[in-house]
Amino acid sequence: MVKKKVAKVLAFRYMILAGILVILAGGLVLLPKYEKHEGIKTEQLLSNIISPERYISTDNLADKLINQDPSYLLIDVRDEKSFNKYTLPNAINIPLAKLLDEDSEMYLNQGQYDVVLFSNDNFYADQAWILCNRLNYKNLHVLKGGVNEWYNTIINPLKPAETMPAEAFELYTFRKAASMYFGVAYPEQFKTVIKKAPPKPKKVITVKKKKKAPAEGGC
Amino acid sequence: MGPLIPNGVIPAEWDSIIAILIGIVFGFVLESSGFSSSRKLAGVFYGYDFAVLKVFFTAALVSLIGMYYMDYLGYIDINQMYVHPTYLWGAIIGGVIMGVGFVAGGFCPGTSLCAVAIGKIDAIVYVVGIMIGVFIFSELFVLFQPLYEGSFLGNITLEDSLGVNPYWFVFIFTIIAIVSFVISDIIRKRNKKIFY
Numbered sequence: 001m002v003k004k005k006v007a008k009v010l011a012f013r014y015m016i017l018a019g020i021l022v023i024l025a026g027g028l029v030l031l032p033k034y035e036k037h038e039g040i041k042t043e044q045l046l047s048n049i050i051s052p053e054r055y056i057s058t059d060n061l062a063d064k065l066i067n068q069d070p071s072y073l074l075i076d077v078r079d080e081k082s083f084n085k086y087t088l089p090n091a092i093n094i095p096l097a098k099l100l101d102e103d104s105e106m107y108l109n110q111g112q113y114d115v116v117l118f119s120n121d122n123f124y125a126d127q128a129w130i131l132c133n134r135l136n137y138k139n140l141h142v143l144k145g146g147v148n149e150w151y152n153t154i155i156n157p158l159k160p161a162e163t164m165p166a167e168a169f170e171l172y173t174f175r176k177a178a179s180m181y182f183g184v185a186y187p188e189q190f191k192t193v194i195k196k197a198p199p200k201p202k203k204v205i206t207v208k209k210k211k212k213a214p215a216e217g218g219c
Numbered sequence: 220m221g222p223l224i225p226n227g228v229i230p231a232e233w234d235s236i237i238a239i240l241i242g243i244v245f246g247f248v249l250e251s252s253g254f255s256s257s258r259k260l261a262g263v264f265y266g267y268d269f270a271v272l273k274v275f276f277t278a279a280l281v282s283l284i285g286m287y288y289m290d291y292l293g294y295i296d297i298n299q300m301y302v303h304p305t306y307l308w309g310a311i312i313g314g315v316i317m318g319v320g321f322v323a324g325g326f327c328p329g330t331s332l333c334a335v336a337i338g339k340i341d342a343i344v345y346v347v348g349i350m351i352g353v354f355i356f357s358e359l360f361v362l363f364q365p366l367y368e369g370s371f372l373g374n375i376t377l378e379d380s381l382g383v384n385p386y387w388f389v390f391i392f393t394i395i396a397i398v399s400f401v402i403s404d405i406i407r408k409r410n411k412k413i414f415y
Binding site for chain 1: 277280281284287288291386387389390392393394396397400
């Protein structure tokens, strides 16, 4: 009796299997959709954010610029107005709002150049870095301290006090030389050497010495 | 988490060993379902046995549906899956040659090796033919190279080229499969039964 029942059910076995397939496939269509997490994993992103590896110091960058390292690409993430006012030499302006545009992608998502992002501080540059890092773009760096730090260290370096160690003086000379490279003039460069007027030729007044007349005669 | 090897859950050194294990299981299943008989394979074209169509279509569907469920649940990242690159004309011409060989010989490359393993003489001849074909192709590769490397479309899938939602695609594909199973069953019943 039981066998008969089983056989009855089994007669429809292909129908049942086909039904299961259709239900499973239909389930895929009916499942509620959710936004998938794009880019790298959350844990990876967090550990990248904590790590200070992304920072490049202003001294390091100045050194690269002066040596005209062709592998560095500077990207200014401030708005256009600030960019036009002042920026680092040969920088490209990609404002933060336009960071994920198609045009900017070719600068950011590539493996050829080392990209250095900077803004006034490193605040906006960090934001840009996080956005790009999440999309798994490579070779991105952030200028530590941004343009302000650049100004304070390279353009207008602080003269070390007398009591500071020798390294501070070395750093200062480097920064001073760098700032000269970037077009800062120092007063000592223009020390006007007051030329002494060539001594006037002395007027030689020849005084005819009366020749002593030889004593004539004599006694 | 998955795919396991690209994400380092299983070290990459294991992939050959895993491939061998999967190959052994695959060969066993092929042989035990009778696919090492050229008559069973040719049956699709003569309309008396559609086991090949049903088995491979079902296998593709089960893995497709399973993969999308695993992707939905986060066990696997479907974008990391390997997609075979498409060389359009090379694939079309190669497919035609393969189809002719399939009908004429009654084997596909995988099942022919299965049949060699159980000692079928026609399969041995077939495999020797494959080797000769491989030899000719590699000797004349310079001639075939433009066709072999031309019309490259990238690693595209049907969902990319048709521009449809993958879930709907899977659903429609399932319906097509089941309709084709039903039609093939009707054809099989109309044909004379052949015992082999």
